[in-house]
Amino acid sequence: MRRIFILLQKEFIQIFRNKTILPIIFVLPIVQLLILANAATQEMKNIRFTIVDFDNSSESRRLVNAFDQSKFYTLIPVEGNVDRAVELIDLGKTDAVLVIPKRFGESLVEGTPVNVQLMLNAINITAAALTQSYTNGIIQNFASSISIQNTNHIKSKQSIRHWYNPELNYKLYMVPGILVILVTIVGMFLTAINIVREKEIGTIEQVNVTPIKPYQFVIGKLLPFWIIALFELSFGLLIARLAFNLTIAGSIPLLFAFAAIYLLVALGLGLILSTSASNQQQVMFMAFFFMIVFLMLSGLFTPTESMPKWANWFNTINPLYYFMKVNRMLILKGSDFTNLSGSFLSISLMAVVVLGVAILRYRKKSA
Amino acid sequence: MKNVIEVENLVKQFGSFFAVNNLTFSVGEGEIFGLLGANGAGKTTTIRMLCGLLSPTSGKISVAGYNAYTQPEQIRASIGYMSQKFSLYSDLTVWENIRFFGGIYGLWGKALKGRALELVEEFKMHDFKDIMVESLPVGWRQRISLAVSLVHKPPIIFLDEPTSGVDPVARRMFWETIHHISSLGTTVIVTTHYMDEAEYCHTALVMVDGKIGVLGKPGEMKQKYGVKTMNELFLSLARNGNSKS
Amino acid sequence: MAQSSFLNFITKEFKHIFRDTRTLLIVLVMPVIQLLIFGFVISSEIKNANYAVLDYSNDYLTKRLVQRISSSGYFNFKGYLNSYDEIEKVFKNGDAKLVLIIGNNFSQKLQNDRFANYQVVTDASDPNTASILASYVQGIVNSFTTEYFGLTRQKERVSVQSRMLYNEEMNSAFMFVPGTMVLILMLVTAMMTSISITREKELGTMEILLVSPLKPWQIVVGKVIPYIGIAFTNVLVIILMGYTVFHLPLRGNLLLLMGVSSLFIVLALSLGILISTLSNTQAVAMFMSMFALMLPTILLSGFIFPIENMPKILQWLSLIMPPRWFLSALKTIMIKGQGLQYVTSEVLVMLTMTTVFIALSIKKFKVRLE
Numbered sequence: 001m002r003r004i005f006i007l008l009q010k011e012f013i014q015i016f017r018n019k020t021i022l023p024i025i026f027v028l029p030i031v032q033l034l035i036l037a038n039a040a041t042q043e044m045k046n047i048r049f050t051i052v053d054f055d056n057s058s059e060s061r062r063l064v065n066a067f068d069q070s071k072f073y074t075l076i077p078v079e080g081n082v083d084r085a086v087e088l089i090d091l092g093k094t095d096a097v098l099v100i101p102k103r104f105g106e107s108l109v110e111g112t113p114v115n116v117q118l119m120l121n122a123i124n125i126t127a128a129a130l131t132q133s134y135t136n137g138i139i140q141n142f143a144s145s146i147s148i149q150n151t152n153h154i155k156s157k158q159s160i161r162h163w164y165n166p167e168l169n170y171k172l173y174m175v176p177g178i179l180v181i182l183v184t185i186v187g188m189f190l191t192a193i194n195i196v197r198e199k200e201i202g203t204i205e206q207v208n209v210t211p212i213k214p215y216q217f218v219i220g221k222l223l224p225f226w227i228i229a230l231f232e233l234s235f236g237l238l239i240a241r242l243a244f245n246l247t248i249a250g251s252i253p254l255l256f257a258f259a260a261i262y263l264l265v266a267l268g269l270g271l272i273l274s275t276s277a278s279n280q281q282q283v284m285f286m287a288f289f290f291m292i293v294f295l296m297l298s299g300l301f302t303p304t305e306s307m308p309k310w311a312n313w314f315n316t317i318n319p320l321y322y323f324m325k326v327n328r329m330l331i332l333k334g335s336d337f338t339n340l341s342g343s344f345l346s347i348s349l350m351a352v353v354v355l356g357v358a359i360l361r362y363r364k365k366s367a
Numbered sequence: 368m369k370n371v372i373e374v375e376n377l378v379k380q381f382g383s384f385f386a387v388n389n390l391t392f393s394v395g396e397g398e399i400f401g402l403l404g405a406n407g408a409g410k411t412t413t414i415r416m417l418c419g420l421l422s423p424t425s426g427k428i429s430v431a432g433y434n435a436y437t438q439p440e441q442i443r444a445s446i447g448y449m450s451q452k453f454s455l456y457s458d459l460t461v462w463e464n465i466r467f468f469g470g471i472y473g474l475w476g477k478a479l480k481g482r483a484l485e486l487v488e489e490f491k492m493h494d495f496k497d498i499m500v501e502s503l504p505v506g507w508r509q510r511i512s513l514a515v516s517l518v519h520k521p522p523i524i525f526l527d528e529p530t531s532g533v534d535p536v537a538r539r540m541f542w543e544t545i546h547h548i549s550s551l552g553t554t555v556i557v558t559t560h561y562m563d564e565a566e567y568c569h570t571a572l573v574m575v576d577g578k579i580g581v582l583g584k585p586g587e588m589k590q591k592y593g594v595k596t597m598n599e600l601f602l603s604l605a606r607n608g609n610s611k612s
Numbered sequence: 613m614a615q616s617s618f619l620n621f622i623t624k625e626f627k628h629i630f631r632d633t634r635t636l637l638i639v640l641v642m643p644v645i646q647l648l649i650f651g652f653v654i655s656s657e658i659k660n661a662n663y664a665v666l667d668y669s670n671d672y673l674t675k676r677l678v679q680r681i682s683s684s685g686y687f688n689f690k691g692y693l694n695s696y697d698e699i700e701k702v703f704k705n706g707d708a709k710l711v712l713i714i715g716n717n718f719s720q721k722l723q724n725d726r727f728a729n730y731q732v733v734t735d736a737s738d739p740n741t742a743s744i745l746a747s748y749v750q751g752i753v754n755s756f757t758t759e760y761f762g763l764t765r766q767k768e769r770v771s772v773q774s775r776m777l778y779n780e781e782m783n784s785a786f787m788f789v790p791g792t793m794v795l796i797l798m799l800v801t802a803m804m805t806s807i808s809i810t811r812e813k814e815l816g817t818m819e820i821l822l823v824s825p826l827k828p829w830q831i832v833v834g835k836v837i838p839y840i841g842i843a844f845t846n847v848l849v850i851i852l853m854g855y856t857v858f859h860l861p862l863r864g865n866l867l868l869l870m871g872v873s874s875l876f877i878v879l880a881l882s883l884g885i886l887i888s889t890l891s892n893t894q895a896v897a898m899f900m901s902m903f904a905l906m907l908p909t910i911l912l913s914g915f916i917f918p919i920e921n922m923p924k925i926l927q928w929l930s931l932i933m934p935p936r937w938f939l940s941a942l943k944t945i946m947i948k949g950q951g952l953q954y955v956t957s958e959v960l961v962m963l964t965m966t967t968v969f970i971a972l973s974i975k976k977f978k979v980r981l982e
């Protein structure tokens with residue numbers, strides 16, 4: 001209808017005149033992608049390690065060397081004994097202390113068991129656990145390099161094949177997740193803020209007094225941000241390609257098709273929020289709150305299978321969960337429509353429900 | 368004269384507070400109808416109900432022959448509205464605002480452009496046409512709000528406190544414009560808390576605490592109460608508490 | 613007279629906030645919800661991972677092996693595949709994260725050649741989970757085969773005895789409780805303050821305030837005080853929840869803790885004020901707060917991702933992020949239980965930052981008045 005065209009025209013004029021929205025649309029994805037994807041890593045790259053060697057044999061020195069050679073470890077020397085080393089942990093100058101006892105080298109050669117002690121700063125237990133496992137690995141490797149006497153063990157050509165991400169690059173996993181955040185912020189936040197702003201300033205009244213129908217107004221408000229959000233997605237994908245060499249394994253049109261439907265949900269939610277809030281501050285906080293909850297439960301950082309049953313129940317109505325899943329599956333694995341049909345169905349249902357509720361609420365509120 | 372607005376026993380309740388309490392009046396075609404009263408008397412609430420921005424608690428409203436409860440859309444197409452709070456888009460130019468609202472009311476293409484130019488001409492806005500509304504001086508904002516409310520040539524317009532905060536000279540000019548519009552056949556309903564503006568209306572309704580204080584033609588009412596100005600009339604009303612004419 | 617109008621102003625500000633029940637509710641409840649989600653939903657343990665098996669041997673032994681894996685708690689058995697080609701479909705559907713391929717003559721090869729003929733294929737789109745799951749499978753297969761053949765495993769000749777300092781119970785709350793505190797304080801004090809002050813500007817009421825007998829500093833302080841109150845409430849709630857629900861020990865001097873928290877609150881406030889001088893509309897203030905504050909808080913403060921693992925550039929960047937310093941001080945006080953002398957550098961940095969932000973804000977404010 002012509003009215004919708006007029007509404008769209010006005011929205012776009014306003015958006016492009018708004019000096020802050022444009023930087024947000026362009027700067028936001030770049031910042032988020034670059035910082036987030038680079039910061040987000042679970043690998044331990046720089047373990048500060050202190051070794052107290054009471055043995056000082058050729059074997060123990062070789063062990064120390066093994067750590068020194070490793071690019072993941074930085075040796076922090078210590079003068080003195082174990083207490084002084086632990087003090088270094090206290091002072092935050094080192095992350096872990098390994099104590100090599102006397103007769104370490106001799107025991108290894110003889111074949112008798114020997115204990116070493118490892119003390120870790122366990123405030124961050126994930127990091128500590130990883131450090132522990134790396135360290136253990138290096139030590140065991142080292143031990144087996146000393147001549148073996150016991151041959152009664154199983155050989156296994158243990159082959160592990162990692163598909164879709166053989167280098168185990170965590171960034172590739174995070175980038176689709178970040179794209180979800182980007183698109184949702186633009187879709188949900190900007191829409192909600194935009195509508196409430198009109199309420200707060202009072203321009204919405206002048207429009208309410210005209211014979212414009214509620215659905216026309218809603219389309220006029222949602223469509224611009226729908227378009228901008230989809231643009232954001234393409235821009236984000238482009239940056240991901242340039243900065244991380246991310247190639248999309250699956251069908252790009254399919255990805256956008258899903259995003260388009262997902263956005264209907266996000267925008268609808270933004271609209272619903274805007275009918276519940278009377279000023280921008282309120283709507284911003286409400287949107288922020290919902291987004292954080294949805295995001296944390298969506299599987300951004302941890303797989304949803306590891307979550308308790310009730311969280312998985314909740315996720316059936318969590319749009320971010322579906323988008324996160326589809327995004328990752330399509331981009332990294334090349335999943336196609338038949339693989340994703342379940343998610344498509346769910347998100348389409350959600351779109352119908354959310355938009356329906358949004359329009360109903362809007363009509364009620366403006367009547 | 369035909370009545371374009373009929374209001375019968377109109378009530379608006381907020382909780383236990385009666386903002387509008389049993390209002391009955393009618394407005395004739397082409398009249399300038401003034402809704403007067405102190406701040407909080409219920410003028411804005413009444414106007415908003417007439418415009419369809421607020422739903423009444425009870426009572427009958429008919430605007431331009433349409434029932435406010437069952438035919439709100441037809442009403443909206445037939446009225447123009449100027450809000451008390453400035454409600455045009457400050458990040459659009461004067462011209463863009465006119466074209467936007469014109470389009471919403473169904474004006475298109477050449478017709479829209481023609482009407483927009485007409486309004487610019489009528490309100491002498493040539494110099495301001497392409498200026499962002501937010502940069503306009505306050506007095507001009509009222510003018511453009513009025514212009515926009517007239518874009519679709521509605522038979523009835525509602526002006527809510529159009530002259531508040533405007534200097535006396537601009538106020539006079541404004542009323543001249545209103546008279547001009549009225550002489551062309553448009554019915555104008557105006558609210559104001561300036562009692563002297565009642566003199567300019569054909570009919571005045573003075574509201575006190577949501578009820579009718581006095582209702583009638585200013586000349587007749589002044590005679591009846593033996594006062595020289597509507598201001599005096601209002602003061603004596605206020606002193607004597609509620610009273611119906 | 614100026615005194616009473618100041619008090620009036622503060623009262624008005626409090627009323628504003630308390631009337632806005634929605635925002636108030638969200639701001640008070642958010643830390644609780646966040647802690648709950650971190651505590652009960654987001655865990656670093658991997659369990660219930662769906663896996664499938666392609667078994668070319670299909671004998672009694674391999675069936676027992678599959679049973680063993682399926683009952684380990686880490687895995688959820690989805691079924692047997694019929695061919696190698698099915699693996700792709702299973703991954704693309706997201707039906708399984710790992711496929712165990714058991715080669716032919718598994719039992720014989722094990723018996724005769726001491727060779728365990730199997731392969732693990734993972735869906736490594738989630739690389740962390742993939743490598744952890746793969747190592748679980750290996751571990752289970754290893755112990756299974758050793759058991760079944762009565763073979764001794766190559767004894768670990770070196771056994772590593774680990775001690776987890778400060779956190780013997782391996783309580784993940786040690787990470788997320790201080791982190792949530794930083795996040796919430798940033799949110800409430802900085803973001804809310806900046807939006808609130810900018811609101812007055814956007815609606816035009818700031819000018820009215822500026823012409824009133826209230827001095828500019830009074831306006832700012834008046835606006836800011838209610839948020840300080842909310843922030844403190846949040847701090848107490850978080851500490852309380854940490855102690856009761858998450859068994860976070862209360863080591864360290866409570867007074868010092870409150871002191872450092874207050875310092876951070878003032879720091880965040882000064883940031884919020886600075887942002888408000890730079891924004892004209894609330895939307896701008898919000899987005900600036902989000903990107904200059906919230907995101908760095910989450911990403912670069914060491915809250916979720918250890919700073920030491922980041923590229924050097926980001927490590928330097930994190931040095932100018934206030935939340936990084938507060939988080940470090942918090943962990944030292946709350947978890948290590950150490951005193952003031954161990955947090956001097958953090959405190960000094962925070963003090964310096966506060967002074968800088970306040971100075972900048974005053975300068976910007978003066979410029980606008982002229």
